[in-house]
Amino acid sequence: MRIEEYLRNSTGKNGAKAALVADGRRMSYAEISDLSDRLAASLMERGVAKGDRVLVFMENTWEAAVSIFAVWKAGAVLCPTNPSVKAARLSFVIRDCRPTVVIAQGKLAGVVAEATANTQTVPQVILTAPHAALPEALDFEACLQGKPRPMPGGMSENDLAIIIYTSGSTGEPKGVMMAHSNMDAAAGSIVGYLENTADDIILNVLPMAFGYGLYQLLMSVRLGATLVLEKSFAFPAAILQRIRDERATGFPLVPSMVAMMLQMRDFDPSYLASLRYMTNAAAALPVAHLAQIRALLPHVRFYSMYGLTECTRATWLPPQELDRRPGSVGIAIPGTYAAVVDETGARVPAGVTGELVVSGPHLMLGYWENPEATKRALRPDPATGKIRLHTGDLFRTDAEGFLYFVARKDDIIKSRGEKVAPKEVEAVLYTLPGIVEAIVIGVPDPVLGQAVKALVVSSDPNLTEQEVIRHCARNLENFMVPKSVEFRASLPKTDSGKLSRRLAAAVPEQTGPDQ
Amino acid sequence: MSDLTRTEIRNFIVENFLFGDDSRPLPDEMSLIDNDLVDSTGILELVGFLEEHFELKIADSDIVPANLDSIEKIVVFVRQKQAN
Numbered sequence: 001m002r003i004e005e006y007l008r009n010s011t012g013k014n015g016a017k018a019a020l021v022a023d024g025r026r027m028s029y030a031e032i033s034d035l036s037d038r039l040a041a042s043l044m045e046r047g048v049a050k051g052d053r054v055l056v057f058m059e060n061t062w063e064a065a066v067s068i069f070a071v072w073k074a075g076a077v078l079c080p081t082n083p084s085v086k087a088a089r090l091s092f093v094i095r096d097c098r099p100t101v102v103i104a105q106g107k108l109a110g111v112v113a114e115a116t117a118n119t120q121t122v123p124q125v126i127l128t129a130p131h132a133a134l135p136e137a138l139d140f141e142a143c144l145q146g147k148p149r150p151m152p153g154g155m156s157e158n159d160l161a162i163i164i165y166t167s168g169s170t171g172e173p174k175g176v177m178m179a180h181s182n183m184d185a186a187a188g189s190i191v192g193y194l195e196n197t198a199d200d201i202i203l204n205v206l207p208m209a210f211g212y213g214l215y216q217l218l219m220s221v222r223l224g225a226t227l228v229l230e231k232s233f234a235f236p237a238a239i240l241q242r243i244r245d246e247r248a249t250g251f252p253l254v255p256s257m258v259a260m261m262l263q264m265r266d267f268d269p270s271y272l273a274s275l276r277y278m279t280n281a282a283a284a285l286p287v288a289h290l291a292q293i294r295a296l297l298p299h300v301r302f303y304s305m306y307g308l309t310e311c312t313r314a315t316w317l318p319p320q321e322l323d324r325r326p327g328s329v330g331i332a333i334p335g336t337y338a339a340v341v342d343e344t345g346a347r348v349p350a351g352v353t354g355e356l357v358v359s360g361p362h363l364m365l366g367y368w369e370n371p372e373a374t375k376r377a378l379r380p381d382p383a384t385g386k387i388r389l390h391t392g393d394l395f396r397t398d399a400e401g402f403l404y405f406v407a408r409k410d411d412i413i414k415s416r417g418e419k420v421a422p423k424e425v426e427a428v429l430y431t432l433p434g435i436v437e438a439i440v441i442g443v444p445d446p447v448l449g450q451a452v453k454a455l456v457v458s459s460d461p462n463l464t465e466q467e468v469i470r471h472c473a474r475n476l477e478n479f480m481v482p483k484s485v486e487f488r489a490s491l492p493k494t495d496s497g498k499l500s501r502r503l504a505a506a507v508p509e510q511t512g513p514d515q
Numbered sequence: 516m517s518d519l520t521r522t523e524i525r526n527f528i529v530e531n532f533l534f535g536d537d538s539r540p541l542p543d544e545m546s547l548i549d550n551d552l553v554d555s556t557g558i559l560e561l562v563g564f565l566e567e568h569f570e571l572k573i574a575d576s577d578i579v580p581a582n583l584d585s586i587e588k589i590v591v592f593v594r595q596k597q598a599n
Contacts, residue, residue: 234555237575470534
């Protein structure tokens with residue numbers, strides 16, 4: 001089934017029910033359906049054809065939810081983009097996937113203007129609020145007045161539905177492609193093991209620009225449940241209040257949110273009395289934190305999960321296993337397979353570390369216009385020929401077959417549950433005058449999981465840590481910005497003369513310019 | 516005295532969230548969150564600073580946008596706390 005059918009079906013069953021609570025508005029299924037029909041019509045009127053890409057560049061807002069479904073109703077491909085990306089990254093994405101339209105929040109117009117200043121073809125822009133940076137942009141509200149028109153013909157669940165860009169260790173993001181059928185398989189599997197029903201009320205603070213956050217919307221709509229949408233966990237007490245006020249039953253988390261809750265001075269578990277379940281994904285949750293949060297909220301079912309953009313979700317731990325194996329991320333999600341293999345692709349015995357490979361209907365189609373990277377990620381099982389996704393993550397199993405994350409194969413850092421490619425940060429550092437050499441590493445952090453740290457050799461004795469961080473903040477998404485910068489006289493290299501991240505992380509601070 | 520409070524708060528925000536870039540416009544009423552100046556971990560740093568610098572005790576329930584989302588709101592919040 002195509003994903004926009006979720007909205008049609010749920011609207012048909014109970015159009016008056018609250019689909020979305022966001023930005024002070026309560027919106028019914030009928031309203032979301034109607035608005036997305038009209039926006040879809042406007043998109044088609046503006047020349048969006050079947051298979052065209054439409055970029056949605058917004059925070060978690062009702063406009064984003066309506067846009068997501070409108071894109072699919074128009075037969076187009078959704079490219080959700082994190083609102084904190086800066087112009088350079090946005091420009092890359094636009095040049096790479098060549099969208100016909102960009103739908104953005106008004107306040108992000110400056111970034112869009114800067115990003116499209118040098119692109120060959122400039123997409124049409126629809127803004128949720130007018131902005132001087134893009135005087136020619138179309139108005140979102142006006143686009144909601146579009147007269148609904150018939151959907152394009154020949155649309156199928158095998159059509160490309162989405163391209164989600166994910167950071168890679170080469171430093172350039174890759175566009176993960178999913179068909180509607182892949183997304184449908186993932187969503188169906190997830191609501192199955194979470195035992196979601198139409199009575200669930202999910203409170204989501206996770207960005208819908210990433211799979212984990214986006215699927216909260218898709219699953220909620222699929223079920224005919226209610227989604228309470230918030231933009232961030234910046235004010236934890238306010239979010240706990242929302243959970244209480246809305247009687248939320250589900251609360252998806254990343255480890256840094258758990259750390260923040262555990263740091264609260266007067267955390268009141270009674271605020272979360274309505275919760276039926278919480279989930280963790282995006283990064284490993286420290287076992288101690290898991291134990292503490294479970295102790296505070298014994299009535300809440302906790303699901304430890306693991307996934308990656310390339311297949312949305314890969315594993316889940318049945319909550320009854322939490323006492324026995326708290327460090328495990330469980331078993332393959334229903335309807336899929338997961339195995340730990342060696343370099344040849346053969347399964348390794350229990351207890352032995354290898355790479356996790358995954359197969360099933362939820363796998364990506366591949367990376368957008370990147371056949372080499374696709375071939376490296378999607379490889380046939382040497383024994384059966386079946387295509388498996390190589391996750392790039394090292395895992396082991398225990399004697400009963402439960403999976404444990406060990407480490408990443410590459411040097412990707414996970415900060416706040418978000419992927420940070422050291423090469424991407426290093427590339428930005430090298431654009432700052434005065435930086436001669438730079439290495440970016442992850443260091444343990446009690447809240448972030450890993451904090452991004454830059455080790456630099458500078459030719460400018462007046463360059464300060466603050467200036468370096470400021471430069472990064474101007475050019476990178478917030479979670480990629482180094483939390484600290486260390487100035488060194490030199491950085492270690494391998495025998496072949498290449499800068500070595502591994503050695504740099506191991507060697508203690510050396511005397512450098514006194515900053 | 517309140518001018519000093521306002522200046523100290525502004526300086527903290529410019530130093531820690533704008534990384535010293537005082538060329539960026541930062542009116543007293545500008546929403547720090549909406550303009551991506553402060554994010555989730557930044558709020559905790561801000562609270563830590565206010566507690567230490569102004570010798571306040573800040574409860575979880577105080578950590579809401581109404582109290583912290585602009586320089587003006589922070590100044591009002593700090594003054595209220597100091598008065599009690």
